[in-house]
Amino acid sequence: MKKSAFLGTLTVAGLAAGMVSAATLDDVKARGELNCGVSTGLTGFSLPDANGVWSGFDVAICRAVAAAVLGDATKVKFVPTTGQTRFTALASGEVDMLARNSTWTFSRDTDLKLDFVGVNYYDGQGFMVRKDLGVTSAKELEGATICIQTGTTTELNLADWFKTNNLNYTPVAIETNAEGEQQYAAGACDAYTTDASGLASTRASFADPENHIILPEIISKEPLGPAVRHGDNQWADIVRWTLNALIAAEEYGVTSANMEELAANSPNPEVKRLLGAEGDLGVMTGLDKDWAKRAIGVAGNYGEIFAATIGEATPIGLARGLNAQWTQGGLLYAPPFR
């Protein structure tokens, strides 16, 4: 009798310790720190500097969420994940959210039990080759050796594309982007394939970027976005609307510089709602009125973040393209703040 009571307690204690919690917001607040899954290192997207401080386009999303939830953009623990480990890290509760060049696909959203909360970069898969190879189109890659990160959509797209084009290739499986760079630079593969943004970033980190070209073919749609665990709607809402706040801020011309002033004097009620000067949108998600202001305050709106991390003025030099606001011919379109 006594023994079984003891075992019962043990079981319950163990369960409480080992369970993935459904209330991520409470966990993050209690911990005082946001665990954010990022890539192991991709210039412009997520990369630690010499002092171990992370920065980049994906990192900015994590920081914005931390600022919105915890009021402090530095309270983030960045967890580097590879293509293979990222979803397990999220599912197991090791990280609260992923901001890691992850493509929103049907099976990831459903079968893998993730929730993609939006798209922070509209991308597509491309190929990079050395210029002296004399290749100008991906269709000329018959028989080539191609480096590819495992556990990605990239490897599936590649298989499909070569099959539909009736071409042969030899895949070289690699684990991280750094390994891919090294293999490609050593000539162990003729071409390196991944998301075009990743290629631009990889090329920018080479000593001789001018000797490499990105082929014109874009063989897939890769909407990259932050993801959270399926089943915690409140947390998903928070991350989703933090991203939307950054995008909407750009649309309405709200920047980190003019934010305070607009909150006080903007004639646009939508801007006032976004910045918490009117209504209490933040409270509806379980945060406070000023959450979006804090998020935008970290590194500015979507456009400012883009320009500072991966934009045309940076070595990566990505044009806005599809990632321009819908008013500028792009696909970015934040739902109304109302």
Place this chain on the structure above:
Amino acid sequence: MANVADVPKPSFRLSMLLYDTRYRSLTIQIVVFLLVMAGAAWLVDNTIRNLQALGKDFNFSFLGARAGYDISQRLVEYTNDSTHGRALLIGLLNTLLVAFLGCIAATVIGVLVGVLRLSKNWLIARLMTVYVEIFRNIPLLLWILLIYAVFTEAAPAPNAFRVNAETGEAATSMFLDAFAVTNRYTAIPNPVFGLDLGWLNIGLFYVSVDFLLLVAAIVVGFFLNRMALRRATRIQEATGDRPTTWWQSLLLLVGIPVAALIAMGFHFEFPELKGFNFTGGLNVSNSFMALWLALSLYTGAFIAEIVRAGVLAISKGQSEAAFALGLRPARTMNLVILPQALRVIIPPLISQYLNLTKNSSLAIAVGYLDLRGTLGGITLNQTGRELECVLLMMLIYLTISLIISGLMNVYNASVKLKER
């Protein structure tokens, strides 16, 4: 007399479970058993609840779904349209291939080095000591990465073998026009049968009929040779003279398979640079080479120590007796020492084979798609079936290990001291 009955019969008290040595060990065992079971139950229960919380179920139907990814080294046919189950098979065969070749190479290295380390030649003995100590004391993963890096960084790209149209020369040329070590793979000649007798479906995959005939020829030669040797022994026992058999053996063991090969038009196709890569020959990937070499050299160092210990375990009197009989050192080693040393060597050797096989799962470090890379890597990741994949992988490794140790135990039984 009457008081005897008054002595109280020791009745059983609960405290005796703890203080009475007759019961104590039983009590401890039961408690430990219950704790272990409770631990296991907790793990299972926790898993089930967590799966429920994530909304995931537990089933293996994903093995029948289309894999969608390509694997460069495949011993049997596979395309990205094949199933995840098929990808598992490809990975398993890759694991078995590197483990099998690794065990062979490690044994050869180990026996050579182990014996040479006992050599009276100071230089050779020291060199072997250096080899053993270096390989034993540096983690295997580093060796794999190092050898891989040497291949990819130091070897020329396939492009370097291209003949420049103007100068008529290439930066690098092939070895004997048949081998090319590149920074991607080593291109070697591909053995082919000119006479294609078709392929036989043996359930999981197809086997070349030519290949089966070759195996049959080798087996037949082997048995005929055994018959010839028995006959020689009979004659020896009857007359005291042993007829010379070496030419018969040669004919049977080598002649028959060679005749079969010639009949089936066996020849080599040589690698040739076409487009980006060598084609025609066999391209043995650097990831395989690095893994295989590192596993063999690393495990070989351990086996060398086992062999040395086995040889040293045989008392000096044995070799002295052999020398007294006039046996030369090499024959003493082969006929007297090694057969006895094997009894000491085999059991730890089994563990080394098992280690090598399990260590082969480090393949992921160089992108060699073994079982860990296919089932435990890409399939796991693309389907999100972590638990199923890992359990299945553990089961498969366990099975392989049990089979290896079973086979080795059979061999051990055949060499161990037979007491009459």
